[in-house]
Amino acid sequence: MLSGIAWSAPEDYNFSEESKLYTKIADIKLNTTRGEVMLSDLYVKSPVILTLIFTRCVGICSPFLNSLSEDMDNLNAKENYKVLVISFDPLDEVSDMERMAKRYEREDDPQWVFAVTDNIAELNESIGFYPVWDSTRQQYDHDALLVGINENGYIVRKLTGIRGPDALMGVIREINNEFVLSYPLPRENMIFSCFTYDPATGKKKPSLGLLILVLPGILTLLMIALLSLKKQQQSVGNG
Amino acid sequence: MITRSLKRITSVWIITVLVLFVTAIIFGITMRFNQGKDLTMSPVGFYSLMTTHGITMIGIWAAAGLVAVNYLLGRYVKVSVSLNVFAFVTTVIGVLMIWATTFIGKYHAGWTFLYPLPLQVAWAKWATPVFLFGLGILGAGWLIWSVGMLLQILSKYSLKQAFAWQHFSKNPAVETPPLVLISTVSLIGIIVSLLTAVILLVLYFLEYFSGGNFTNDPLLMKNLTYFFGHTIANESLYLGLAAVYELMPESSGRPRFKTTWYVALAWNCTLVFILTAFFHHLYMDFVQPVGFQMIGQLASYFASLPAAAVTAFSVIALVYRGRIRWSLTNTLFFIGIMGWLIGGIGAVIDATVSNNMILHNTLWVPAHFHTYNAMGNVLFCLAFFNWVAHEFAGTQASVKSFRLTTVLLLIGGFGFVLMFYLGGAYSMPRRFSVYPQEFTHAAILASLGAWFATVYLVAIVLIFANIIKKCLKVFSPSFSS
Numbered sequence: 001m002l003s004g005i006a007w008s009a010p011e012d013y014n015f016s017e018e019s020k021l022y023t024k025i026a027d028i029k030l031n032t033t034r035g036e037v038m039l040s041d042l043y044v045k046s047p048v049i050l051t052l053i054f055t056r057c058v059g060i061c062s063p064f065l066n067s068l069s070e071d072m073d074n075l076n077a078k079e080n081y082k083v084l085v086i087s088f089d090p091l092d093e094v095s096d097m098e099r100m101a102k103r104y105e106r107e108d109d110p111q112w113v114f115a116v117t118d119n120i121a122e123l124n125e126s127i128g129f130y131p132v133w134d135s136t137r138q139q140y141d142h143d144a145l146l147v148g149i150n151e152n153g154y155i156v157r158k159l160t161g162i163r164g165p166d167a168l169m170g171v172i173r174e175i176n177n178e179f180v181l182s183y184p185l186p187r188e189n190m191i192f193s194c195f196t197y198d199p200a201t202g203k204k205k206p207s208l209g210l211l212i213l214v215l216p217g218i219l220t221l222l223m224i225a226l227l228s229l230k231k232q233q234q235s236v237g238n239g
Numbered sequence: 240m241i242t243r244s245l246k247r248i249t250s251v252w253i254i255t256v257l258v259l260f261v262t263a264i265i266f267g268i269t270m271r272f273n274q275g276k277d278l279t280m281s282p283v284g285f286y287s288l289m290t291t292h293g294i295t296m297i298g299i300w301a302a303a304g305l306v307a308v309n310y311l312l313g314r315y316v317k318v319s320v321s322l323n324v325f326a327f328v329t330t331v332i333g334v335l336m337i338w339a340t341t342f343i344g345k346y347h348a349g350w351t352f353l354y355p356l357p358l359q360v361a362w363a364k365w366a367t368p369v370f371l372f373g374l375g376i377l378g379a380g381w382l383i384w385s386v387g388m389l390l391q392i393l394s395k396y397s398l399k400q401a402f403a404w405q406h407f408s409k410n411p412a413v414e415t416p417p418l419v420l421i422s423t424v425s426l427i428g429i430i431v432s433l434l435t436a437v438i439l440l441v442l443y444f445l446e447y448f449s450g451g452n453f454t455n456d457p458l459l460m461k462n463l464t465y466f467f468g469h470t471i472a473n474e475s476l477y478l479g480l481a482a483v484y485e486l487m488p489e490s491s492g493r494p495r496f497k498t499t500w501y502v503a504l505a506w507n508c509t510l511v512f513i514l515t516a517f518f519h520h521l522y523m524d525f526v527q528p529v530g531f532q533m534i535g536q537l538a539s540y541f542a543s544l545p546a547a548a549v550t551a552f553s554v555i556a557l558v559y560r561g562r563i564r565w566s567l568t569n570t571l572f573f574i575g576i577m578g579w580l581i582g583g584i585g586a587v588i589d590a591t592v593s594n595n596m597i598l599h600n601t602l603w604v605p606a607h608f609h610t611y612n613a614m615g616n617v618l619f620c621l622a623f624f625n626w627v628a629h630e631f632a633g634t635q636a637s638v639k640s641f642r643l644t645t646v647l648l649l650i651g652g653f654g655f656v657l658m659f660y661l662g663g664a665y666s667m668p669r670r671f672s673v674y675p676q677e678f679t680h681a682a683i684l685a686s687l688g689a690w691f692a693t694v695y696l697v698a699i700v701l702i703f704a705n706i707i708k709k710c711l712k713v714f715s716p717s718f719s720s
Contacts, residue, residue: 183457183525183526189449189453189454191453192442192455192459193456193458193459194456194458194459209456209459212438212442212463213459213462213463213466216432216434216438216466217431217514219434220427220431220434223386223430224389224393224398227389227390228393231393231394232397
């Protein structure tokens, strides 16, 4: 799911899909394969699904874009949206993005936009995306990230990792102002969840939270049992 | 034994509850007039008032039920006046703290303080911890008081007798009075709900003071919130029913209700079902396991059946073709039973998953809970207040004087909740300070609701005036216990 993980990440690195939600994305200038535009020029016309990649990536970027492209074809969603692919690598140029568009046969697809920008730091900060350069591998450690932006420029949904067509459809509906159910992902500092999910087996297991839920009942039962026992002992003592 | 000091503290409770009740009704009427566009409040003002109204109403009628049961238990077991006074002091402190947060600090996260709202501070920063501390003080006082009452019951009755299990066999040697049985069941429920509140508050404080190092699971917090909130609201009603079983036959000049095997069975079942019915508040939480949703629906059906069926049967048997000496006390009990059953049916309709898809968070919700509270539990407690006030004054209720009050109460009360039901049936959302134009009839229904509530308020003030004079007599030096 991730080409890089926390050991090389800065302290504020996190995998939260909730960070920066409902905040406005930076309105930066983009150099697209079809010319220069402001990001706001895109999202005011149709909501945007943004993904950040770099063309020299030997990790997650290719399978991620493959999956995204296939899912988009399979979904054939009627909703109004554009897919914006931006390189976060300052070394990438428009020509690199053109080659990438051709590789995925999207160079003539008006729904897809491939771009680079001189303001990538500002964009990354506004969406909470923090790639880390690994000088040994000469690669970035980074999330495979999809960001749903509505027509007002607000980030309304984020997805990390390759998540399949259902989750993607959720993003498309959400950026088109449909109400889509969501729930925060478990975090390290959330220790009282009712269930834990084991990715190896795909099963949910009862967790500490459930124990907390039944605790008041257990405590009351114990208290009543104790009071009752005490009364019995007193009766025996008196008798 | 019912001592003079017990009468005095009961009297203080009654006056306090009634003053707060009248004030909270005025808050409610103000909110409905705002929704009806008859007056204009800021959204923050509206939600601060909504928070105050909700927490005050839930609090005072839970307390009123405890007061009634505490007083009436004095007929069967020794009751502690000190614990009663302690609970009163903690209640006053708690209420003052909570009102300070809503009126001065503008805290407005609703009485359910559903996670994570209290932590999303949109009011004075101090208001969140003070609100939670205020709740904690209230809860701690009532928890200690409830445990004390249960202890007093168990000091005379064995656990089996308190649950009336001996009535499952023929000719039981000891009879458990219905009051003792229902009080035991309700007090246990209240203790469970208050312990849940303690855990909930601890989890809130852990997150609040952790500086971001600890986060709660929203699903667990919502489960705990409704385990506490739903349970205490329902158990308060059962405390009121305990007073009905004890006083309705007596105030009607009929033989008192007796515990039979089916009464014992009904109330034992109620204990189990009421503790699991809260899951129906989480039907919309798609991450809640389906099994819990099924428990929620089944328990909602089963919780409403045994107690309601047995009580309705007993009351109808008492009233049907019987020579009843009608007074304000038994009239309030009788209307209260009607209100409880009507509200209960409204609740079961909403607790059915397929209906909840439509009615969830519409005005149907305040419709049903106002029915079984304002026209149910409140009337049970007012009936007790009226009965005990006459006992303090050594008078008998006059038969004619309550007719106007009853008519106002029926028109005002049922008219008020009808406007909510109509709003719910038209899918109008609850908790809107002002309705969007698309809800064309919402404002007029709100306005009518406010006027009906005003009629209800007049009835309450008449009852209040009648009760307060008699309650004050217990403080007279010449008062004899």
